[in-house]
Amino acid sequence: MAIKVKFSFIFAFVLILNFSNAQQKKALSFDDYDHWKSLAKQKISNNGQWISYEINPQKGDGYLYIYNTNSHQLDSIARGKQAIFSPENDFIAFTITPQADTIKALKLKKAKSSKMPKDSLCIWNLRNGQKKTYARVRSFTVPSKQGNWLAVHFHKDTEKNKREHNDSTAQDSTQISKIPHKNSPSQKTKATKDIKKTAKKFKSEGTQLVYLNPTTGDSIAFEKVTRYFVPKYGDALFIVQSVGDSIEETQIKRLNTHLLHTDSLFHQSGKLQSLTASDKAEQLGFLFSPDTGKIKTYRLYHWSQKKKELTTVTDTLHHHIPDGWSASSKGRLWFSEKGDKLFFGTGKRPKEAAKDTLLKEEKVYVDIWNWKDTRIQPMQKKNLSKEKDRSYMAVYHCKDDIVTQLETEQLPSVSIPFKGNWDFAIGYDKAPYEKASSWNAVFAQDIYTIDLETGTKKIIQQKVSSKYSFSPDGKYLCWYNPGDSIWYLKNIDQNKQITLSKKLNIAFYDEINDMPHSPKAYGVAGWSPQSKYVYIYDRFDIWKFDTQMKKEPLNLTQGLGRKSNTQYRYKNLDDDIIYIDESEGILLSTFNESSKNMGYTWFKNGKLNTCLDESSYISTPIKAKEANHLIWKKGTFTNYPELYHSTMDFTDETMISNTNPQQKEYLWGHIQLVDYTALDGSKHQGLLVTPENLDPSKKYPMLVYYYERSQVG
Incomplete structure (x- = not known):
């Protein structure tokens, strides 16, 4: 008792x-929401030793945090943003924004943009802890794969800044000398100022760019830079300078970062629009127009280090693209991963608009729709600007000097899978089914292959209306047919089609679909090396299908998903890996539909090893490129999703953030x-x-x- x-x-x-x-x-009020913070932009260095993330309020100034996984030291930088680790783990670079209150006060005063404070750049040497800051930074870029160089592009200096930093600005060793105007007066006369005429000087919009190596201390400055491109491996830097006296002249240069030598690749009167380079900086492609008017026709140029020459790929007369077409500034310009192809956009050559003689109040605007139109009027209006800016993809074969038009007005949708390494592209034609889709909600399309050299197209499957996947080597197309609820596989070269899931008494479609259309499939997880197997999801498990049909389908997750009401889904931790390699072990996310628990399981040697299973939200992990370190976010209704760090099996997890400590007061x-x-x-x-x-x-x-x-x- x-x-x-x-x-x-x-x-x-x-x-x-x-x-x-x-x-x-205290009870939460609306005023508290502005001070509530969120965590975002988490990153981990390639060696896994450093982690960065931002914590920002809804309004006001936030912080950038940098965490050392070895010493567990956490540093914070007020108003730090856009952090990037160098590929060699030697430094981290980030911007420091002006104070939010200062920006707001100047905006209320309607200050000009030139009077607004600009971002600064801080470079933190992770080897020795030294920091260096640069003011008035417009942008910065670090090579994504290799190298310790960093490009810093500055805003145009004001007169005040020029006086303050006159001695710190490097001189442009490659500045173009002024071109004398033929009508410039050679001697003084007594003519009045109204009669005296001089040439109008061209004012360059370019500003200073500094390419520097924080590890060695080397740096090179260029003036009047309007554009620049840093290739993935950091072997070179390409810059565009806007120079000239009375008219604009464009100059392109290439800096070799190993020899610290600069070569001039191009110099001509006119304007450059787009610029790209191959991953190893051995090739360059750009769009340029010599036209001085507002309406410009662009030409495509290609430079090769191997050929040591500049090639005009397309101009106003080119027999490999349609008549009246030219290179388009609206298209994407990029090299394939191997560097053997340069993809670009084409389109109808722009023309001067006819002079408008009507007043605005005299014009009548109407929308005209015909019952034969394949798109309903709201869809036409929504896509109007997109159609006006449409470009059509073409490819330039760099070694053979051949151009092939890929997209046309008859087949305007083409994709280039797997970084352009295939010999063919994929074309999609929705036209035969577009009209019917307005009432049956079935968005079907015919799928084609397009030979990248000849442009020849071949239909490989008609009326595909659900999920599909191409194997990374381009051998197979796998798709789901909602009509019979079966997954199919086609050998593209042999044009041979087989059924994959017909014999299985398993639903591969959304089992709880309650929409007025056929349920969708759960999708393809991926392909094994050499495309021997394709992995397909059902509601809970992952199935492994032999593309040669020599082996029976295998439930990779052993049916444990359906037995326990748990969804298993594949997570790729490396974007450079395009296959699912079971021998290396694969990471699977888990979600239990009954308990709502989330977690992660490693699958290796035919066994499932659950590492994490909690009643929490758990984000997709981010892995360090060269180390077995993971970062991810985990949270609940009462605990904000904080950032965690651990090894690959999720052991030794450490919470490294504290986003809203004020929550305990409410x-x-x-x-x-x-x-x-x-x-x-x-x-x-x-x-x-x-x-x-x-x-x-x-x-x-x-x-x-x-x-x-x-x-x-």
Whole structure:
């Protein structure tokens, strides 16, 4: 009896203490929302030793945090943003933005953009801890794959800045000398200022760019730079300078970062539009127009280090693209991964618009729709600007000096899979089914292959209306047919088609679909090396299909997903890896539909090893490129999704962020998963959210929220 009394006393004391704590906490107000912070832009260095992330409020100034995984030291930088680690792990570069209050005050005064404070750049040497800051930075770029160089492009200096930093600005050793105008006066005359005429000088919009190596201390400055390009491996830098006296002249240079030598590749009167280079900086492609008017026709140029020459790929007369067409400034300009192809856009040559002689009030605007149109009027209006800016993809074969038009007005949608390494492109034609899609909601398309050298197109499958996947080597097309709920596989070269899932008594479509159309498939997880197998999802598990059909389909996750009501999904931790290699082990995310737990499981040697399984939200991990380190976010209703660091098996996890420490000062709430039975006898689940200061003896109004199949009560 004494024990019961003692327990009751302690229980009552705890209730009083909790009530007292609740009374001391504040209720959230709208003013608090502006100061509530969020964590984003988390990154990890290639060697896994350094982690960076930003924590920013809804309004105001935030912080950049840098964490050392070896020493566990955490540093913060006020207003730091856009952090990038160098590929060699030698430094981290980030911008420091002006104070938010300062920007707001100047905007209220309607200050000109030239008067607004600019971002600064900080470079932090991770080897020795030294920091160096540069003011008035427009942009900066670090090679993504290799190298320790960094390009810093500055804003144009004001007169005040020029006086303050006159001695610190490097001279442009390659500045073009001024060209004398033929009408410039050679001697003074007594003519009035109104009669005296001089040539109008061209004012360059270019500004200073500095290419520097924070590790060695080397740096090279260029003036009047308008554009620049840093290739992935950092072997070179390409810059565009806007120079000239009375008219604009464009100059392109290449800096060899190993020899610290600069070569001039191009110099001509006119304007450059786009610039790109191959990954190893051995080739350059750019669009340039010598036209001085507002309407410009662009030419495509190609430079090769091997050929040591500049080639005009397309001009106003080129027999490999349609008549009246030219290179388009609206298209994407890029090299294939191997560097043997240069992809670019083409389009109808722009023309001067006819002079408008009508006043605005004299014009009448109407929308005209014909019942034969394949698109309904709202869709036409939505896509109007896109259609006006449309370009059509073409490819230049760098070694053979051949241009092939890929997209046409008849086949305007073409994709280049797997970084342009295939010999063919993929074309999509929606036209035969576009009109019917406005009433049956089936968005089907015919799929073609297009030979990159000849432009010859060949249809490989008609009326594909659901998920599909090409093997990374281009041998196979795998797609799902909603009509018979079967996955198919086609050998593209042999034009041979087989069924994959027909014999399996498993639903590969959305089992709980309640929409007025055929359910969609769960999709393809990926392909094995040499495309021997294709991995396909059902609702819970992952299936492994032999592309030669020599082996029976295998449930890779051993049916454990369906047995436990758990979804298994493949997570690729390296964007450079295009195959699923079971021998290396594969990471699978898990989500239990009953408990709502999330987690991760490693699959290796035919076994599933659960590493993480919690009643929490868990984000997709980010892996260090060259080390077995992971970072991810984890959170619940009561705990903000904080950033964690661990090894590959999720052991030794360490929480390295604390985003909203002020939350403990406020009344929050509790959440619980509730199972209930509807009036029709069906079983359902809901989330019951209650306030922290709930008094169980009182009645409260309850808000019930439903959206399609989702319900939260």
